[in-house]
Amino acid sequence: MKKIRFFAVFAAVLFFAVSCAGMKPLAQNASMDAPLEVTILHINDHHSHLEPVKIDMTIDGVKTKALFGGYPEVVNQIKALKASVKNPVTLHAGDAITGTLYFTLFGGSADAALMNISGFDYFTLGNHEFDAGNEGLKKFLDYLKVPVLSANVNPEKSSILYGMWKPYAVMMIEGQKVGIIGLDTVRKTVDSSSPGKDVHFTDEIETSQKYANELKKQGINKIILLSHGGAEKNFEIAKKVSGIDIIITGDSHWLFGNEEMKKAGLPVRAEYPHKFMSPANEPVYVVEGWEYSKFVGELKVTFDKNGIVSAIEGKPHVLVHDTWFERKNKEGKKYNPEGAEKAAIVAALQQLPYVSIAKADQEAATLLDKFKKEKQALGSEVVGSITGEVMPGGSPNRIPNTANPKGSIATRFVAETMLSEMRSLGTGNIDFTIQNSGGVRADITPGNVTFNDAYTFLPFGNTLYLVDVKGSEVKQILEDALEFALAGTSTGAFPYGAGIRFEANQYKDSAGKRLVKTEIQNRETGAWELVNDNKMYKMGTNAYIAGGKDGYITLGKITSTRSGEDTYLPDAESFIKFLKTHPSFSAYTDSNVILHFDPNNEVMKK
Template identity: 35%
Template sequence: MNRMKLLTIAILAAGITACGGEDGKDGATGAQGPQGAQGPQGAQGPAGETGQQAPAQEETGSPMTLSVLHMNDHHSHIAAEGLGYDVSALNLTTQNEAGAAITEVEVSYGGFPMMVSLFNSLSAQSDNLLKLHSGDAVTGTVYYSLFKGRADADVMNQICFDAFALGNHEFDDGDSGLANFLDSLNSTACETPALAANVVPGSGSAIAEGYIQPYTIVERAGEKIGIIGIDIAGKTKNSSSPDDDTLFLDETTTAQQYIDELEGLGVNKIVLMTHYQYANDLTLAAALDGVDVIVGGDSHTLLGDETFTNLGFNPVADYPTVVTDAAGSTVCVVQAWEYAHLMGKLEVTFDASGEVTACDGHPYMPVSTEYVYEYAEGDERILKGADVTRVTTALTSEDEIVAVQPDATTAAIIAVYDEDVDVLKQTVIGSNATDLCLSRIPGDSRSSICPSAATYERGSDISNVVAKAFLKVSPTADIAIQNGGGVRVDLPAGDVTIADAFTLLPFSNTLVILDMTGQQIIDVLEDALAAHFDDGGSSGSYPYAAGLRYNVDISQAKGSRISQVEVNSQVAGSWAAINTGSVYRVVTNNYIAAGKDGYTTFSVPFNAGDYEDTFTEYAQGFIDYVEGLTEEGQMVDKLPDSEYSTQVFIDATGCNHSTGAGCDM
């Protein structure tokens, strides 16, 4: 039995008050945030009184089942997205222009209009309900770039979560940016406690007073449930932008401290909302005494069965994952993937003493019943008639897939934001000092504003600048590598707008960081060149980099084309020869990190899960870079020759583009 897993008479500290709440938030109570770098000595209530521990007294409690509806890491993905669904075995009657039966339809799934409907539907079917969001609500799409969390808050308030745990990306715009988001989140009748037990704001922080709490206490069926928030400490401090004096305490120590405090207050059902990664959650559960449920985030982990595998996704373990704590008691661990793609529903059964006796449930993916198919090239149509029923029946034959009508109110909220998107995309974020020309390889003619001679010697101006942007917004990385095909247009001199960034970098790629040896870095450059010049002729695989420079000789054999490789970490020091045995941190986009476009060597650590996903879309990374330059009174500009990744380029004929040696004149 867990320590102090005895029900107690509800004698709570004066600093904790019971208050009615809307949408099932009955009996919600809360404690204010940590009061010092070493953590608080007692939880403070709304009036600032220090909570006193109530004496533990035995009484006969009641068994109960708690329903937890949860999501995490939606990262400003508030609209639905699409997946291709194979319908070749369904005997549909719909045909394409050529008279053949269609074989695939696009299915819209996830997004807040459908998520709100799903939460509402399952809430109505559930007793003793909690609705939780385990962090990283913001950063990742144009909705955040333009609206800085207001759009996210507005759709989250349609669900009205009982608690929200801070994630690392909540600090991307500093403590003041977080305060603005939390103001929006609590601007309606729906008031959502923001939980972060191990976050200690500095004295001058915008969130220092009244914004965050270590935990909240809710009451369901006469039973008190404590909910504690834990943020991932090192990652938030080092890879986001919290204020310098905002501290992040050890996750395990802090979690145990507040478990003990809640048990001292007679609370024997403890839920940790952790933005701490699935693998860390399993380790955390084993180290703690008294935790019952961990609702996690940060690693974007999909838990579930072959239902998701059959749709082309990759679940990594069972939902829920059932483990034991340090005392041998059952702990239910869950997470709900990413991007508002699905909602988890966990059913936890407690006995009269507060011990978990059963964990059950599964994720739900909401899908629309409006399916799109390709009638002819460039001509997409909506599926009609009995074929709609056939597709819906096939999709929903598994419990995890639910046909849902989007919530009209939430859809209308998003539509209002969408009306502003085209206007706000014209927002000027900086200035560009000179035309930055595009090319795929040195000397090609991709540019619409520059002659090929402008990029003949060292290749694309703008691709090198993009690589540097990714490096500078990833301060823990040493170097950046970007494929030429991921950069789509020139950047003319003049104002730079948000629209320019999304035109320049239009794909939904995110920035990821991998630890690689110097030899692996050389190998990945060789991979990229081989993909372009040998292995099918990928037009976009030519490598550009920042903090990394090299000579390229295409006339050499495959695997021997890269030489004179030098590194200058963060372009903050001097250039030195790469050490093939040393480990460097490489930021790149998740597309080529997965081995796409010929970048095979990247895929080894990536597919093994040995990488850090910043979950920052690469267009947003460029926006952040330009805005940073503007704040410093600088402009985007062509890089010095010494920073171009390709220092010397010798083409397949042996022509040296720098000296002219070997060229037909």
């Protein structure tokens, strides 16, 4: 009996000594050194997009518009997957808020309420979480019950945000530890959002290595980086940081997928998952889940006994509804397929391995319905007022004409609101903005302006985009837009600006040009200066034309080869913020555009 007690005491002492030395007891090694399979379920950048959106894709060989996503549909997909996969780890890679009236009206409470029933294990901060400053973020996090991680966002002890998140977490799965590090994008958060001066940021790469090392010192050899650093920055992290196995990214809104998805016209930017090798010559896999509640990622990962990824299987879930479709007939007229044609579309969708038919989770749908009804009521709330004259906009006023030689004053006003909002955020010393007239859908009339009015003027959900351009490129961008608008291709391409003005001919001169003079306002002195062909300027615009759409060919080439920045700030939101800070604004009566008409061109005689 004494021998038994002696050996029991000896074993306990040995276990304590081994543990204190940082070594693993033999009894636990069997578990800790065994292979481990987990399934990571993830989304990112839902940006307060809680309802389905209409997207084009090719279905059964025909271009078809369908309803994609919706947040209750995301919840349903996550719940179904969690019930069917092994060891689920459910993550949100940031930018939950900002983007629709749901955020404008509810300040993050609607998003938080739905996230709370989504089953997330962890959420990391995105740059747009700071759009309403420290106070706005705190309100959002006060509602949110999901644990928050961010290793490179460090509030001072005196900050109201201090202690509201941790740099990393450790999950226990089948007796094994899996580390999860949170990360935010630095430059975009500082330059294009509104963090307080009491919040400090550290470099993404240095921070990732620091905490990977810290987790390894704790004996953790399976590490996930939950990073709102964007695809390109996370590709760099994958190649420069050792110890990280999986990177779940957000911020860049990239759809990771496969060739079959590309053939369907979906904007796939990288393979799901995308493989790299770390400096330690170990595999690192990066994935991102598109945007706006349209996608749920499913990544099955097998770690070997040393914590190295030995097998991986990615399954993207694009959430497509089977209830509504739109196509064009031979004459180009839109119609909604019904009967046999609709059934064939649904059957084709069901055969696509990357498509999951979107179904709403009932609990989430009921919760969203409460906010939706309140949104409809609050949409009529006044955000400001405009005095003075009507600012013409919409289709009849897109191009200056003999009846309205000043053109779309409403578009000029929108460009001014864009410039004001970007400058209020300290966004990179922006010089000027350009807005295409087709993006402004109606006159802006004197009187009270409501939330609904703002989204009526600017209904497309375009986001504000920043890019550096040379003076010579500025001129060519305007030439492209003028050609596209005045040659009859699309009148909506006609450009208006803030901080920039130009004089042009409706007809081409002998050199094939339309511009006569272009000036940019010096942001320090306020003086108007001729554009310097060799000077670099910071230009703001909307993401639609920044992508080369509506005839902005040169601009599209620039953004495809040179680093630009989509702020993901909605144009309607900037319009609203401008009116809130200018509650009784006097309408513009002048234009930044002078267009000389060709008297022989009847198109201009409106």
